[in-house]
Amino acid sequence: MNAKVIDGKAFAATVRARVAEHVAANAAHGQPGLAVVLVGDDPASDVYVRSKGRMTREVGMASVKHRLSAETSEADLLKLIDDLNNDDSIHGILVQLPLPGHLNEDLVINSIDPAKDVDGFHTSNVGLLGTGQKSMVPCTPLGCLLMLKDHHGSLSGLNAVVIGRSNIVGKPMAQMLLKESCTVTVAHSRTRNIAEVVKRAEIVVAAVGRPEMVTGDWIKPGATVIDVGINRINETVKGGGKTSLVGDCHYDSCAEVAGAITPVPGGVGPMTIACLLLNTLNAFCDQKGLPRPSKLAV
Numbered sequence: 001m002n003a004k005v006i007d008g009k010a011f012a013a014t015v016r017a018r019v020a021e022h023v024a025a026n027a028a029h030g031q032p033g034l035a036v037v038l039v040g041d042d043p044a045s046d047v048y049v050r051s052k053g054r055m056t057r058e059v060g061m062a063s064v065k066h067r068l069s070a071e072t073s074e075a076d077l078l079k080l081i082d083d084l085n086n087d088d089s090i091h092g093i094l095v096q097l098p099l100p101g102h103l104n105e106d107l108v109i110n111s112i113d114p115a116k117d118v119d120g121f122h123t124s125n126v127g128l129l130g131t132g133q134k135s136m137v138p139c140t141p142l143g144c145l146l147m148l149k150d151h152h153g154s155l156s157g158l159n160a161v162v163i164g165r166s167n168i169v170g171k172p173m174a175q176m177l178l179k180e181s182c183t184v185t186v187a188h189s190r191t192r193n194i195a196e197v198v199k200r201a202e203i204v205v206a207a208v209g210r211p212e213m214v215t216g217d218w219i220k221p222g223a224t225v226i227d228v229g230i231n232r233i234n235e236t237v238k239g240g241g242k243t244s245l246v247g248d249c250h251y252d253s254c255a256e257v258a259g260a261i262t263p264v265p266g267g268v269g270p271m272t273i274a275c276l277l278l279n280t281l282n283a284f285c286d287q288k289g290l291p292r293p294s295k296l297a298v
């Protein structure tokens with residue numbers, strides 16, 4: 001294995017430490033507050049929500065969790081969001097996705113005050129990002145960009161291929177790379193000769209949700225590979241079952257060819273949570289008329 005391993009877990013700890021410093025330095029202006037809304041009880045979601053809550057408190061912010069039953073009506077959820085929009089102690093609101101099927105996700109997300117939309121999913125923030133204006137940007141692509149800029153310095157002129165076109169990762173990632181002056185291609189399930197397309201890239205961001213789809217023969221030698229996938233797979237080991245976590249990239253074969261690669265776990269995941277805290281701090285600063293922390297600006 002030749003690739004440098006980009007340690008997202010360590011980098012995320014650095015980001016959180018900087019956020020904590022900035023929270024402490026601005027204590028006279030108040031304490032940033034993050035509200036997380038969880039509808040239903042998906043056990044996998046539960047784990048994220050718990051570690052988000054712990055890390056929020058560790059950086060000196062207030063963490064408020066609202067757990068609603070899977071049968072919650074849309075009206076009740078919208079009422080809660082309206083209350084949080086009007087609560088001066090809350091600067092960031094995250095509604096954990098996916099929502100149960102009877103709830104209209106677009107309607108719910110667009111009911112969040114864009115200034116408190118720490119996920120950057122509100123159409124207003126999406127439009128601001130697309131036109132290069134100051135906005136809240138989605139946490140996962142922000143985490144990917146921080147790692148890419150830390151590794152490369154300038155990304156200007158580099159060929160970047162984003163695999164996946166979701167509103168949560170693929171599309172905002174493409175916008176952010178374009179803003180950094182990359183030549184951006186978005187590949188997806190209908191892309192022809194996808195291996196050849198990916199092979200032209202100096203930067204590959206894989207966000208498709210298919211375990212180990214990207215293999216080393218797709219990767220240009222020396223490229224940087226950012227693996228957004230978090231797939232739980234069941235393996236049979238000597239007659240017993242075992243669950244393990246793999247990315248969208250086949251790690252060993254990609255690491256053989258790439259110049260740098262993020263592992264799963266310990267790559268993009270921890271950076272996503274660190275960027276949620278960074279976004280909450282940015283939202284707090286915007287709402288108080290304070291400058292955003294410049295050391296962490298992208």
Ligand SMILES: Nc1nc(=O)c2c([nH]1)NC[C@@H]1CN(c3ccc(C(=O)N[C@@H](CCC(=O)O)C(=O)O)cc3)C=[N+]21
Pocket residue numbers: 045047048094095096097098119139230245264265266267268269270271272273
């Ligand atoms: N509105 C909304 N915003 C989100 O950001 C959001 C969401 N909904 N719904 C669920 C997904 C999932 N997600 C993760 C964040 C961190 C890890 C993470 O830190 N993972 C660890 C491993 C965790 C483990 O071992 O299971 C890692 O990759 O190292 C995983 C998953 C945020 N999500």
